[in-house]
Amino acid sequence: MSEAAVMPRGNAVAATAADVSGTAGRTDGRNRRAAETRRKVIEAAKAMIAETSTAPTVVAVAKRADVSVRSVFQHFGDVESLFVTVMDAIRKDVAAPAPTAANEPQVIRIASLVQNFAELFDKTVPLRVAAGQFVGHPALIERGLASKRELRAATFETFAPEFAALDEQAREELADAIGAALSLDAWIVLRRRDGLSFERATAVWRRTLSALLGYNQATAAAAE
Structure with missing residues (x-):
């Protein structure tokens, strides 16, 4: 029992x-x-x-x-x-900050976006360099593309007035140009290959972004 x-x-x-x-x-x-x-x-x-x-x-x-x-x-x-x-x-630790309001003066939006991108990239440079050991890994490729989409969306939101003045092809070309010029790989070149300080590298990016936006504004005005 x-x-x-x-x-x-x-x-x-x-x-x-x-x-x-x-x-x-x-x-x-x-x-x-x-x-x-x-x-x-x-x-x-x-x-x-x-x-x-x-x-x-x-x-x-x-x-x-x-x-x-x-x-x-x-x-x-x-x-x-x-x-x-x-x-x-x-x-998760280095989530991108919210974009600056599109109604702020352009010079403020340029400085804000550059600062946000630079701070984000400076924290992730070691990770990006280390990831080079796993080139082609599907999960890393997927996450890299997701990050690029997020930054591209932030660019469109921050510079909505400037993009609105362009036709569809010009908008995409401008977004591509900004994405290439202000990319993580470009930041690595400035900070690691060229050895620029954080302040100097962000100054370079502010000039680059100002030039890209100024070129497209001039082009849009000429087309009117």
Whole structure:
């Protein structure tokens, strides 16, 4: 006869509830430990990318996070999956600010957009350089395209009056020109290859953006 059968009903129910509670407690404990391990691995990888601009190895991340290599593989499978997860975490940390209102003077809008882009890119340069080790990875390509779409939308919103004065082809050409001139790759050239300070690089971008907008305004006026 089972223990529950000879036990008073109230005690049997209490014992069953205690068993369930104990199992749930152990499960919650494992989940908390797993979540903490995952957090430590992501934070370690983020710190290492910021310091070295290279994708760290699983062994190095495990050592930095003070976890086992096996734990890293259990949570992420491979170094590429870890890198994609870290990229998503960094993107959340450096979300682009809201565009400046389109009714502000153009000079203010130019300065604001350049400052916003520059601050965003300066924080993501190490990640972008490290991502070069995974060229062609579908998830990274998809995220890169999403970021470009977001910045292009911000450009259209910030300079809505200027774009409105152009025909469709000219609008797209202007957006393409701004996207190429004020891209993350262009920022890397200014900051890392040419060694410009943040202030000097943003000054270059303000002049570039002013020239692009001025050219299109002159073109639109000539066409009238």
